[in-house]
Amino acid sequence: MEHINPSYRSKSKSNRSATDIAKAIIERDRFALSKAITLAESNDLSKRQISTEIADYLSNHTTPTSIRIAVSGSPGVGKSTLIENWGLQYANQGHRVAVLAIDPSSSVTHGSILGDKTRMEALGQHPNAYIRPSAAGLTLGGVHHATRESIRLCESAGYDIILIETVGVGQSETMAAEMSDVFVLLLLPGAGDEIQGIKRGIVELADIVAINKADEDRMQLATESAKSYRNALGLYHHPIIEWRVPVAMISGLHGxxxxxxxxxxNAFCTLSKEKGRFKNKRIKQDIDWLYxxxxxxxxxxxxxxxxxSATLESFKNLILEGKRSTHSLIYELRTLIHQTFGNPTL
Ligand SMILES: Nc1nc2c(ncn2[C@@H]2O[C@H](COP(=O)(O)OP(=O)(O)OP(=O)(O)O)[C@@H](O)[C@H]2O)c(=O)[nH]1
Ligand SMILES: [Mg+2]
Incomplete structure (x- = not known):
């Protein structure tokens, strides 16, 4: 048998057709899943093409029955620690758990620190868990696209709990909200000032708020903060009118x-399903993403x-010199776009 090339097996695997990869994913082959995610993240058009064929096959052959949970909060609030312990709990109950990260900053930092951030060693070794750090060097739209596609792929591979960690600040929370069923916002026990300081836009995304690190000597502070947050949250209206955003006190570290x-x-998903919103929200998310x-x-x-592009370049100078209004430049650009690409309505 020495004459057989030891890399033969992996080579034949890497040459599999889109349908073969898709079928292997349905059979819960992790190698195929990782391969498909890498293809979806690729900037190479021919690889993207294979990835779309895989996606189409899976759309026709699988029906996702998952819950997509986004876990968000400031750097260091304890997202990874919670996801690891929460994920372990789900995995021990027999659920299949996939952990993904949304990291719009990966295009800047090339994801160099992300490996550390999503290490989650115990969960990573659990047979029911799959952890995928986000790819480095993607554009903002690329991060969004790759994460959405990764979620679908994981679901096709039988993962029914999808935990999404937002990494970095700003864009990641909005992206997470645009692709999850439940948005969990982690906050730290804090004084009144900090409560006033929570970014309004992010609080409005929350379906569940949890005061994390409610342990050790922070119990008293956490209890007081939870009360203040509950009052503050009373001012917001959740899109599901019957849902009062709960404020839990948790310790991701100690469980x-x-x-x-x-x-x-579970309560949120049940209500959301009763209201016919669960499925509709996913459809709306897909349509919004399409647009x-x-x-x-x-x-x-x-x-x-x-x-x-040359005209746009020249516009920059005109704006700099203050000679033309942006209003008239936009009009001129519109005319140029119509002349260049044609406008059937003209
Ligand atoms: N006491 C206590 N410490 C915690 C808890 N959760 C996390 N920590 C600690 O807080 C630090 C940050 O935890 P991470 O889970 O990495 O936080 P993160 O939000 O994922 O951080 P980034 O990914 O960098 O945004 C670590 O030192 C954890 O051990 C908790 O519930 N209680
Ligand atoms: Mg983290």
Whole structure:
């Protein structure tokens, strides 16, 4: 047998067709799943093409029955620690857990620190768990696209609990909300000032709030903060009118309150399903994403036209010199776009 090339097996695997990879994913082959995620993250058009064939096959052959949970909060609030222990709890109950990260900053830092951030060693070794750090070097739209696709792929591979950690600040929370069923916001026990300081936009995304690190000498402070947060949250209206955003007290590190968090997620999903919102929200997320992608695509086609990009460049100087109003420049650009690409309605 020495004459057999030892890399033969992996080579034959890497040459599998889109349908073969898709079938292997349905059979819960982790290698195929990772391969498909890498293809979806690729900037290479031919690889992207294979990835779309895999996606189409899976859409036709699988029905996701998962819960997508986004865990968000400031750096260091304890997202990874909670996800690891929460994920272990789910995995020990027989659920299949996939952990993904949304990291818009990976395009800047090239994800160098992300490996550390999503290490989750104990969960990573659990047979029911799959952890995928987000890819480095992707554009903002690329991060969004790759994470959405990764979620679908994991679901097709039978993962029914999808935990999404937001990494970095700003864009990641919005992205997470655009692709999850439940948005869990972690906060730290804090004084009144900090409560006033929570970013309004992010609080409005929350379906569940949890005061994390409610342990050791922070119990008293956590109890007081939970009360203040409950009052503050009373001012917001959740899109499901019957849902009062709960404020849990938890310790992701010591496991305290995680059961309660699971109950709240289940209660939220049950209500959301009763209201017919669960499925509709996913459909709306898909349609919104389609439109967003079209805008990005079209924008790219337009701005990569040499005549238009040169005109845009010259507009920058005009704005700098203060000679023309932006209003008239936009009008001129519109005319140029119509002349270049044609406008059937003119
Ligand atoms: N006391 C206590 N410490 C915690 C708890 N959860 C996390 N920590 C500690 O807080 C620090 C940050 O935890 P991480 O889980 O890495 O936090 P994170 O939100 O994922 O951080 P980033 O990914 O960098 O945004 C670590 O030192 C943890 O051990 C908790 O419930 N209680
Ligand atoms: Mg983390």
């Amino acid at each position: 305290f309150g995680i059961n309660q968090l699971t109950d709240q997620v 967003k992608s079209i805008e990005q695509e079209i924008g790219q086609i337009i701005t990569s036209n040499p005549k238009i």
